[in-house]
Amino acid sequence: MTLPVRFATDAEIANWDNLVIANPDHGSMYQAESFAIAKAIGGWTPRHLIFNEDNTEAAPRVAGLFIERTIPTLGKLWYSPTGPGFGSADQVAAIVPSLKEFAASNGVFLVKLESELIYSEQADQTLRSAGLVKVDNVQPISSTVMIDLTPDIDTILAEMPQKGRYAIRRAARDGVTVAEAPLTEENMRTMYTLLGATGDDAGFMIRTYDYYVSFWNEYANRDQGKMFFAYVDGDVVAGAYTGWMGFKAWYKDGASIRDRKAYGASHALQWHIIEWHKARGQAVSYDMMGCPPADQLKDPSHHLHGIGMFKTSLSPIVIDRVGTYDLIIDAKKTQKWNKFGYRIAGKLNRMFRKEVYF
Structure with a gap:
């Protein structure tokens, strides 16, 4: 079965x-128009596609x-x-033939x-059988920690791992405070430094810096994002940017100082942010955006080990997603890209744009 795909109209x-x-x-925050605009800053051209015009149960309409x-x-x-x-x-498998033809054209x-x-x-087998090739994940978020926001706030805290509850309460005792950080130049510079x-x-x-400024402002201007700071004695010790779309919320960017006087600041x-989303009353889940796969959480050699330990102290729910697959349109050109092109492009991007390729 070949299912239709086309470019979106201006109205869409x-x-x-x-x-x-x-x-x-x-929905996903990385599929939002705000993300399209932010990536354009980094040299990418957004392409908006519409799949499956008839919108059936087997072949739903997807933007x-x-x-x-x-x-x-x-x-x-x-x-x-x-x-x-x-x-x-x-x-996904059902759109492969039409997407392959459309991309080639x-x-x-x-x-x-x-x-x-x-x-x-x-x-995984279904995707491979459709002709997709499993490759290294582009985003470090194919495994993630998820927080269920449907229970009441007291239940969310009670069901949190003991380490997370202790850190939150310790931070409160030690005078850590948290407040929204308006997207002023000073606050964005502070967050970028962190x-x-x-x-x-x-x-x-x-x-x-320009990429982050574009990202943070685009989402905030569409009422899809906010920045928050944690303070000790008036000094910023941690920052986080959270985004949301529909019924889903995300932890996008975060950083903190490495000072023991700020113990628990990131937890607080x-x-x-969890309390803020609960008060807002729309999101039913909070995606912590990235951790080691479930079977590697306790592996200290994994590059996300520390991040995983922090996030799983807030929730034990770890989700592994299928990740990235390649749909190869031209095998010879893809081979050249994988062997030489990506390495060269990545190096040039780091040299001249001062950032990773994707």
Whole structure:
């Protein structure tokens, strides 16, 4: 069965976030129009696609954001961050033939798909059987810690692991306070400095200041994001940016100082954000955005080990998703990209844009 795919109309793009929320997965912040605009700052061209016009149960209508880059001598590369938002592996498999034909007709040599479907051997086999190739995950969020926001706030705290509850209460005793941080130049610079220090300590590269400013402001201007700071004696000791769409909320960016006087500050910060989302009354889940896979949580050699320990002290719910798959349009060009192109492009991006490629 070949299912239709086309570019979205101007009217659909103007209503993009509502279309994304209506997807079977109920939307992702990386499929939002705010993300499209932020990625354009980094040199990507947004492409808004509409799948399955008839919108049947087997083939639901889905709005999928793809971002595009033209690779010299190879053509165009498409990547759908945490998308497209189908509800099953069978639905993703069903769009492969039409997407392959559509991408080829638009000069694309490789499409990277990154559905948020929950991992299972059956789902993985379904995607592979459709012709998709499992590759290294682009985003470090294919495994994540999830907090259920449907219980009342006292129940959420009571069901939190003991370490998290202790840190929250200890922070309160030690005078840690939390408040919303308006997106002023001073506050954004403070947050960026915290991110840089955390990145240096953890050994990962952060993006440019302009990228974060664009991201934070785009979501905030659409009432989809806020920044919060934790303080000790009036000094900022931790910061976090949270986003939301429809019934889903996320922990996007976070960082803290490495000072013991601020013990529990990051826990207090997250607890304040959880309380804020509960008071807002719309989100039913809070995605902590990234941790080691469930079977590697206790492996100290994993590069996300420390992050995983922090996040699982707030919730024991770890979800493994299927991650990233390649839809190869042109095998020879994809081979060149994988062997040489990605390495060269990544190096140039770090040199001149001062950030990671994707």
